[in-house]
Amino acid sequence: MxxxxxxxxxxxxxxxxxxxxxxxxxxxxxxxxxxxxxxxxxxxxxxxxxxxxxxxxxxxxxxxxxxxxxxxxxxxxxxxxxxxxxxxxxxxxxxxxxxxxxxxxxxxxxxxxxxxxxxxxxxxxxxxxxxxxxxxxxxxxxxxxxxxxxxxxxxxxxxxxxxxxxxxxxxxxxxxxxxxxxxxxxxxxxxxxxxGADFSPTGLIATHRPDLIQLPTVNGDHATGDGHVLITSLSSQSGVLIDMDQVQVHPTGFVDPAQPDAKTKFLAAEALRGVGGLLLKKDGSRFVNEMEKRDVVTAKMWEVIQSGQGPVRLVLGMQAATELKSHCDFYLSKGLMKKFANLQEVAEHMQVSLKDLQGTFISHESFASGQEKDPFGKTQFHNSDIKVEETFLVALITPVVHYTxxxxxxxxxxxxxxxxxxxxxxxxxxxxxxxxxxxxxxxxxxxxxxxxxxxxxxxxxxxxxx
Missing domain, CATH: 3.50.50.60 (FAD/NAD(P)-binding domain)
Incomplete structure (x- = not known):
């Protein structure tokens, strides 16, 4: 056999x-x-x-x-x-x-x-x-x-x-x-x-999605489409490739402050938003339903970045961070997330007023409790009860080539x-x-x-x- x-x-x-x-x-x-x-x-x-x-x-x-x-x-x-x-x-x-x-x-x-x-x-x-x-x-x-x-x-x-x-x-x-x-x-x-790591000038990304060639990726260097090439180069009755322009750009790759321009980034797990992480513009305001599909969140992030309202930050309160403790400990150890003792420190770091930043969280909590409707259409809320004096985790994020x-x-x-x-x-x-x-x-x-x-x-x- x-x-x-x-x-x-x-x-x-x-x-x-x-x-x-x-x-x-x-x-x-x-x-x-x-x-x-x-x-x-x-x-x-x-x-x-x-x-x-x-x-x-x-x-x-x-x-x-x-x-x-x-x-x-x-x-x-x-x-x-x-x-x-x-x-x-x-x-x-x-x-x-x-x-x-x-x-x-x-x-x-x-x-x-x-x-x-x-x-x-x-x-x-x-x-x-x-x-x-x-x-x-x-x-x-x-x-x-x-x-x-x-x-x-x-x-x-x-x-x-x-x-x-x-x-x-x-x-x-x-x-x-x-x-x-x-x-x-x-x-x-x-x-x-x-x-998702095939960035060669004649590679699959260059062929099917040249607009993404400048983006960073979260893929290992092995992800170069070897199987795609093998199957389509059969001498007779070769395989067929479909939907090759459909490349998922994940909204949240970590920007490492030590190497902000690195081509390969670490992924900031979607679970971070699932447990209650918020996406904030430079001014500390929200701009999207954090629980939307990846393509929608990415499109909104591009709008923010291209209109000069970036960088985009992912901010987690203590409850959210505790729920994903093993993830967050790892990101902190890599220097991809930064810990702040309270919201005042976050506001100083972001160079925004505490009042404005606190307003973002107060509004979000009122949407979560059903008192008001979220203007971005968010209906899934988790760990939205934020205290000003608790610990916060903050990361800079950017869209990344994620999945083909x-x-x-x-x-x-x-x-x-x-x-x-x-x-x-x-x-x-x-x-x-x-x-x-x-x-x-x-x-x-x-x-x-x-x-x-x-x-x-x-x-x-x-x-x-x-």
């Missing part, structure tokens, strides 16, 4: 690898970097699930249908019902799989922008991306050590070519750490991630499709490399979910394809 070859060691590739093993197959996982994890280990807000045990325990009434509706609305005119159904209907089983098979804590549930009910799961520890991905990495390393030798992990292994026999994909050719070329035979799952919604055309079974919509035999794809799942805007918490759901589907189908 030929092994399934999984290209990419982030959460989607790891999910595919474990799925292959669960369905009786053998697997070889390749990653071009010296360590696995990709961008998945950085994901900081959580993973979506509708109808989960954690939601039931917290009396949150949610269904896959509600999640489908929120995702469809977010995707806009580019919504693909078959892919959205696959994502949302498999969300609770994905959470269940992570908690039961890998012991991942996903007991906390929060609400992010564009969702109409809390469904973004994380644990009580650090960033959920790291918690989930590292659990799958550890278990795969243990599988590799077993005498059955059904799993093999190859690092520093860059796949340079897909092998074909007629239309069928039959394996890969990769370069090892010494520059030697090696061939492997078997069905292939491409899980190489997106192209476009990618390889697949069906709901994770088969890679050709231009006529036919599956290419022996060829599967999952995670950020695939296109069309999110349409024109991805909801927070759906990237880790896409990685797990489509990784599991791809691994199962590849294992059964022999």
């Amino acid at each position: 030929e092994p399934v070859i999984v290209v990419g060691g982030g959460l989607s590739g790891l999910s595919a690898a474990h799925s292959v093993l669960e369905h009786g197959g053998k697997v070889i996982l390749l990653d071009k970097k010296p360590a696995l994890g990709g961008n998945s280990v950085k994901a900081s807000s959580g993973i979506n699930g509708a109808g989960t045990d954690s939601q039931t325990r917290l009396n949150i009434n949610d269904t896959p249908k509600k999640f489908y509706d929120d995702t469809t609305k977010s995707a806009g005119q580019l919504a693909r019902p078959n892919l959205i159904t696959a994502l949302t209907s498999n969300s609770a089983p994905a959470i269940d799989w992570l908690t039961k098979n890998f012991g991942v804590d996903l007991s906390l549930v929060s609400i992010l922008g564009g969702h109409f009910t809390p469904r973004t799961h994380r644990g009580t520890g650090g960033a959920p991306g790291w918690a989930i991905t590292s659990a799958l990495m550890k278990k795969l390393a243990l599988e590799e050590e077993k005498p059955e030798q059904r799993a093999k992990i190859l690092k520093n292994a860059k796949v340079v070519k897909l092998l074909q026999d007629g239309d069928k994909v039959t394996g890969v050719e990769y370069e090892d750490g010494q520059g030697q070329k090696v061939k492997l035979e078997g069905p292939v799952v491409i899980a190489t991630g997106g192209f 919604m476009g990618g390889v055309l697949v069906d709901e079974q994770a088969h890679v499709l050709d231009a006529s919509g036919k599956p290419i035999p022996g060829m599967y794809a999952s995670g950020e490399v695939i296109g069309g799942v999110h349409g024109k805007n991805r909801l927070g918490g759906s990237s880790l979910l896409e990685a797990v759901v489509f990784g599991r589907i791809a691994g199962e189908n590849a294992a059964k394809s022999e």
